[in-house]
Amino acid sequence: MCGISGLFDTQGQRNFNRALVSHINNMQSHRGPDEDGLHLEPGLALGHRRLSVIDLATGQQPLFNEDDSVGIVFNGEIYNFQELVPELKDMGHCFKTRSDTEVIVHAWEAWGPACVQRLRGMFAFALWDRNQQTLFLARDRMGVKPLHYAWLPDGSFIFGSELKVITAHPGFVRCIDPLAVEEYFSLGYVADPRCIYRQAHKLPPAHTLLLRRGMHSQPAPQPYWDVYFSNDNPVNLADAESELRERVKESVRLRLIADVPLGAFLSGGVDSSAVVATMAGLSSLPVHTCAIGFDDPHYNESAFAQQVADLYRTDHRLEIVKSDDFDLIDTLARLYDEPFADSSAIPTYRVCQMARKHVTVALSGDGGDESLGGYRRYSMHLGEESVRSRVPHGLRSPLFGSLGILYPKADWAPRMFRAKTTFQAMAMDTVQAYHHSMSHLRVDQRQRLFSPEFQRSLGGYSSLDVFRQHAGKAQTEDPLALIQYLDYKTWLVGDINTKVDRASMAHSLEVREPLMDHHLVEWLATLPSSLKIHGGQGKYVFKKAFEPLLPRDVLYRPKMGFSVPLASWLRGPLAVRMCESVLSQRMLDSGYFNVETLRALINQHMNRKYDHSTVLWMLIMFDAFLRYAQTPAQAVPTAVTRAAATPV
Template sequence: MCGISGIFDTQGTRAYSRELIVRINDAQAHRGPDEHDVHLEPGLALGHRRLSVIDLAAGQQPLFNQAGTVGIVFNGEIYNYRDLTDELKALGYHFRTRSDTEVIVHAWSAWGEACVHRLRGMFAFALWDRDRQTLFLARDRMGVKPMHYAWLPDGSFVFGSELKVLTAHPGFARDIDPLAVEEYFTFGYVQDPRCIYRHAHKLPAAHTLTLKRGEKNRPSARPYWDVSFTNNSVITLQDAQAELRERITESVRLRMIADVPLGAFLSGGVDSSAVVATMAGLSSTPVQTCSIGFDDPRFDESSYAKQVAERYRTNHRMEIVSSDDFDLIDTLAWLYDEPYADSSAIPTYRVCQMARKHVTVALSGDGGDESLGGYRRYRMHLGEEAVRGRLPLALRRGMFGPLGRWYPKADWAPRSLRAKTTFQALAMDSVQAYCHSMSLLRGDQRQALFSPGLQRSLGGYHALEVFRHHAAQAQTDDPLALIQYLDYKTWLIGDINTKVDRASMAHSLEVREPLMDHLLVEWLATLPSDFKIRGGQGKAIFKQAYEPLLPHDLLYRPKMGFSVPLAAWLRGPLKDRVRSSLQGERMRDCGYFNPATISRLIDEHNSGMRDHATALWMLLMFEAFLRVNEGALVAAAALD
């Protein structure tokens, strides 16, 4: 795993200084501590930070072909590189290394932009073809690896694995995008392709970007893959269970190829446990497993992880994390480069920190819930869909709309009595309702929080437009498939993959996700939805398939998640920080927020009247972003 960076003159061949490319490349030194190098030629500068995993002796980058005409900087792993090597050798290409990086260089020469269709793995790369005067950028299908880019006023194009590469360039203007603020306070992260800065972009998953020197118009990113939910397979449930195990085994086997110590995260959940069980069946030596436990039993799954570790005799290591482990706020603000509010980033950071003491590569179970219907919100959405399917939208709006407005927000009540959100969702269409359920702050909450100036600067923009855009591409009428598709495009990339990439790379740890293999994802999308949610049970086919390999109480216990006690932190040890930070000069001067609303949120939370932990944490992380990135500028003219 690595960090990449570069600068490209889109109109000419100006000279970029070594000092400049080294500076922006070193901004992400944590991504690649083993080696670093740069390449300079007229109109181009490429930088690379290397975490050595395959071909430790000869995989240095930037890497060029033998003629020196095609070069690459690459972050990720190509799991089918051995097969591609054999295919390319048969076509007459000669290899100087055993690395998967060189495979991409020759694949470009053989197949051009279509080379991405041949790659199976997680990747973000920039490839320079001198003869064609072309810079080609690509990102993997599931968005596991990141790519950020921007066009600068002088005509330069700058890119990097992390946003901090762009902000390290003196020509990059750090003006905050108000639309990104709307997305952050809706979802807890900024959705691709937007960044918190208006002049920066994320290359979307499964997209490429081709720049040819001298072209006057800025090119647009182009998709090369999408998942198609046909749900039309005629396979029997029993045969599907057997094939699922076979496909996961193949995916895990490919991801166990490494020239460095390899292990796995073992949380005690279904997905990571299945991955570890599969690894144990493929390995002649004990699997290295890592997990963290919490000193608060409400958040601790370590006993389940221990069951799996004992059953498969793994070399298991566990550390207990204090329930007051909240000292990472500023660290996270620096790591993520833009506001990011998923508090599970804290235990994720800790488990990566622990794993890196013992391994360089770790397999995880990420992606299983999205592909197999594991989230509780999926089952709730299907229940709501049954009501929406019986009553026309106009009637539902008239019936449930007033209930959603009048019903109290009963945070203190048993879950069965907290019906406000459900009433609101029933008054909406399917896409709006799912966006509503995925929103950390609802529309009325954001309206109360945002200043009049920020609301004017949004120009009527609503984060719902993100979901509308993706839903229009989904090409499915199946209720479960639609929201799975929306999660693939938003939550999985923007939250889960971002969290794991930054937390792992902070410790120079490579994390591989076998349940996100695109061939596995494509196959799962052909299965009927009732294979995934069956009898009110999420991930039904997955759990039944692994009954012979995992304890029954682990498979069928309630999902716990990787949580932290936010509400207690914000009323207790973080109480003073919340008040001083959120009512301080920085938040007042940015002009985005209504001070009276912030005061009310703090007072009501501290008194126990309401649970505003989510809103206060989002505000705290936004303030930390402003503080860590002091050069970030509010678009003041838009807030007048």
Template sequence: MCGITGIFDTRGKRDIDRAVLHRMNESQHHRGPVEGGVHVEPGLGLGHRRLSIIDLSTGQQPLYNEDGSVCVVFNGEIYNYQELIPELLALGHRFHTRSDTEVIVHAWEAWGEACVERFRGMFAFALWDRNRDTLFLARDRLGVKPLYYALLDDGSFLFGSELKSLLAHGGLRREIDPCAVEEYFALGYVAEPRAIFKQARKLPPAHTLLLRRGQPLGEPREYWDVRFTLDNPISDEDACEELTARLKESIRLRMISEVPLGAFLSGGVDSSAVVALMAGLSDSPVNTCSIGFSDPAFNESEFARRVADRYQTNHHLDIVESDDFDLIDTLARLYDEPYADSSAIPTYRVCQLARKHVTVALSGDGGDESFGGYRRYRLHLMEEKMRAALPLGLRRPLFGALGALYPKADWAPRMFRAKTTFEGMARTSVEAYLHSISILRAPMREQLFSARFKSALGGYDVSEVFARHAARAGTDDPLALIQYLDLKTYLVGDINTKVDRASMAHSLEVREPLMDHELVEWLATLDSTRKIRGQEGKFLLKKAMEPLLPDDVLYRPKMGFAVPLARWFRGPLKQRVQESILGARLADSGWFNRDYLQHLVSAHNNGSRDYSASIWTLLMFEAFLRNVMEAGEPA
């Protein structure tokens, strides 16, 4: 795992300032503390920070082809590189290293832009071909590895693994995109391809970007998408057998390493399945790492311990105090953009723990999206049955009125909390799903934002993100549609972003066997009843793992990686909330309705409402303004 960055002159061959390139590269030192390298020639500069995982002695970057005309900087892993080497050798290419990075160089020479279609892995890379006067950028299919870019007013094109490397250049304007703010307060992150700054963009997952000197910057090109065909006639028994075989292969590929390797073990189904299969593939005990919480309501470390004991792993457990909220400013600096998933705190801590024992850790991320594990999926399917019974023309006015009139009863038993359901019934399937997952739903954002900010939005609404993806989903199956939406939005913008920044902060490489694209493609051929059957999510995964894991791990209620926000904001963080949300920084932006901010804080403090998620989202936005916007230009 590494950090990449670079500068490309799209208009000519002006000299690249080495000091600026070095500063951009060193801003990502945490991503690759082992060594750094740069390549500079007229009109081009490439930078790389290395965390050595494979080919420790000769895998330095930038890495070149035989005559030095092709150069690459690469972040990630190509898991099938050993299969590609013989094929490239047969085509006449010569290898000087044993690294997966060199495969990229020769694959480009052999197959051009289509090279990415041959790679199985997580990656973001930039490749320079001097003979073609071409810069080629690519990102993996599921967006595990990040890649930001920006075209400056003077024609300089910047790119980097993290937004901070672009900021370190000094030429990127810190001008916030109001549309990105709208997305953030709805989703808790800024959705691809947008970035928080107007000049910057994220390269979307499964896309490439080709730049030729003297030509206008084109649009990214998509090279892969998942299709939910749901047409696989396989039986449950055979599906369990094939799933186990596919998981073993995916995990085996991700266990290739020349440095200490282990796994996260939360005690949930996904990470427990990964550890159980790793144990069967390893000649030595697997290293496992878990975080426990002093508050038993948030602690599932006992279930992790049961799995660790069953497979006799080298288990490492850290107990984190439930009031572990000192990371707010650290996270704001780490993520560069506003980011509101509070589970970033325990994720940061488990990465910190893991790095004491291993350099590479396998995770269970991606399982909920592909196997149908989220509780919200089951709730959505229940609502879909009701929506199917009445046409939208009747539902919208009827349930719209009920939703507006019904009180928001956070204090009441769940069966009486019908406001969200009524609001969802008044919407289309896609609108309802967005409504259900939004942190501040549309009516709340309407009250949150000032008239000045709404004017700056120009009518833009986050629903455009979901409508765009839904139009390309290629399925009207209720579960498959929202799985597709999550693969395009939540998995990339929230889960992968969280794990990448938290792990790279500690120079830890995290690998994702449940996000193997071939596995995701196969799962998309299975009928949705293989994911959710009755009220049981992850049906197929759990059935396949029954011989390997105890029932109380497989079939217990999902807990998640949560922190006690509601209690924090009424207790130890009460004063900080007052100062941050009702202070001058948010007020001076002119974007927020102060009366509504006061309502959020007051109603939460007196216990009449649970606004903890909204307050955390505002708290992290204020921390972003303070730690990134006001950080000033680099020295």
């Protein structure tokens, strides 16, 4: 796992300043504390920070082929690289290292841009071909690894694993994109391919970008893969269970290749427990497992993690985090470079911090909920869809729309009585309704939050447009498949993968996600939705498949999630910080907000009239971002080096 950066002159061959290239590359030294490498030639600069995981002795980057005509900087892992080496050798390619990085170089020589079709793994890379005068960028299919880029005012092109690489360049203009602000206060993150700054972009997952010297326009990213939900696999339940176990086993096996200490996160949930059970079956040695517990029992899953650890006799490490562990606000702002509102970033940061004391690589269970229908919102959406399909829109819209307006907001009530959001969703079409359920702040709430001037600057834009664009490419009419597809393109990339990448790399820890293997994802997309949600039970086939390997308490208990007690924090120890942040001069001067709404949110939350913890946390994190954005770009301190990690 590493960090990459670079500059490219698309029009000429200007010389880039070595000190500047080194500076922007070192902004992400936390991603690779073991080594750094630079390559400069007229019109090109490549930078790399290395976290050594495979081929510790000879895997340095930038890495070039035999005649130095093709070079690469690469972040990630290619899990099938050992299978590609013999094929490439038979084609006449010579290898000088044992690294997966060199496989990409020779794959480019053999297959050109189509090389990405042959790669199985998580990756973001930039490849320079001197003979063709081209720079080729690519990002993995599921968006596990990040890649940001921008066109600078002088016409040069800059890229980096993290946005802080780009903002550190003195030529970059930090002009906030109002459309990104709208997306953030709806979704809790800025959706790909947009960045918080107008000038910057994220390369979307499963896309490439090919730049050629002398080009006269800025090229658009090109897709090379997508998931297609056929839902037509005729397999019966028993055979599906057996094949699913084997496919998970293969995916886990590929991710056990490492020359450094390796372990797994064990939350006590279904997905991480299944990964650990599979690892135990593949290893003759005890699996190293790490878990975080909370001193508040309402948020503590550690007892379930311990059950799995005891069952498989893992070398298990547990650390208890205090329920008032909220001192990471400013740290998170520096890590994420953009406003990011998922409060589970706090425990994710802590579990990565804890794991890095013992291992360099950790397997996780991320991606299972999206592929297997594990979220409660999926079942709720299907219930709404059954009504939408039977009641004409002309009747639904006025009936449920009126109920949505009249029904009171009831955050304090049991979930079954919180019908306002459901009534609102019932008046909408499928995509609008799912966007509504995924929005932290609904459209009416955002309208009250934003100032009239800022709303005019949006020109009618809504984050719903993101969902509609993706839905137009989904190629499915299955209601579950559609929202799974939307989650792949939005939530999984913008929230889950972003959260885990930044939290893990802050501690120089590589996290691998076997449940996001694209071969597994493709196969799961062929299964009927009835095998994913059955009788209201999410992950039906997955839980049935792992019944022989995991306790029923782990498989069938209510989903808890990796959350923190925001509401009580904001009424207690975080109350002062909340007021200082939400009503800071930065926020008031930004012009984005209706000041009276800001004051009302604080007062109503403190008086326990409503639970406004979600929007207040979003505002706190937005203020932290503004503070960070107004200061010179700073590197995240490197937390640990590879030598410091020892096996559990």
